[in-house]
Amino acid sequence: MKNRVLTALLIAALGLPAFAQTTSATPDQTQGQTQTQNQASSATSQPAAVTTDSATGKPLQPPAREGFWGHLNPFARKKYVQRQTGPIRDRLNELDELTAANSKMIKDVDTRAQQGIQLASEKASEADQHAIDAGNKAQAAQQTATQANTRLSTVEQVVGNIDQYKATNQTEIRFRPGQSVLSQNAKAALDELATPLNGQRGYIIEVQGFSSGRGQAAIAVSKKMAESVVRYLVENREIPLYRIYVVGMGNAPVNTDDEKTAKRTTGGRVEISLLKNDLEQLSASSNAPAASQQ
Secondary structure, three states: HHHHHHHEEEEEHHHHHHHHHHHOOOOOOHHHHHHHHHHHHHHHHHHHHHHHHHOOOOOOOOOOOOOOOOOOOOOOOOHHHHHHHHHHHHHHHHHHHHHHHHHHHHHHHHHHHHHHHHHHHHHHHHHHHHHHHHHHHHHHHHHHHHHHHHHHHHHHHHHOOOOOEEEEEEEEEEEEOOEEEOHHHHHHHHHHHHHHOOOOOOOEEEEEEEEOOOOHHHHHHHHHHHHHHHHHHHHHHOOOHHEEEEEEOOOOOOOOOOOOOOEOOOEEEEEEEEEEEEEEHHHHHHHHHHHHHH
């Protein structure tokens, strides 16, 4: 009988704390369940941005009542611990979501900033390239204007001296008395004179015939010898006839450079003088800029 009484008292002593925990934790459990349900409903009904606003950063308030055992319950069960740590876990989740949202926002801002910097750099490089191209074009235009001014000055000078011919080459051909046929030496001398004239401009050929004798007979003989020279140049060397000027001087006196007095001709001869102006020089200067531009 005593053993039964002791057993009943022991069971009552062990069951009393559990009953006290159950009775004292019932209001707290109801409050924790209500708070958990409210948080779950607010989390499901609101988007992530609204959830971020709910994180106020205030510390969690401990429950007003801690049960029969005070702050530490040595007989706390797993569900009781989960209910107590549930709000802390929810607050940590909110902080994680807030941190993730802030990180994403910072990353988006940094990406847009990098894109803006890259776009600005590309625009600046493009503007620099346009400036370089404009400078090159301006330099080319300045060079072209300088060449045009130089050419204009040359043209003005040539036009002003278009009728000023200068002797560049002279050849003398001798004839036997009473003959007007060209010898091989005379033809070779004419070939040497006319070969460089192919394709040239701005030149004339002056042919003067001289003969011994007097009066019209000497003039006719000198003119006949000069015409034989002109005929060879036109037929064999293809010199235009309008570039040749012929005159029969007969036995006219010829002024020499080393003598003050004029002397007359003794025998038949023809003097061929090549005269040029600056037109050929102008053509050469105009071809040089074209070749340099190419």
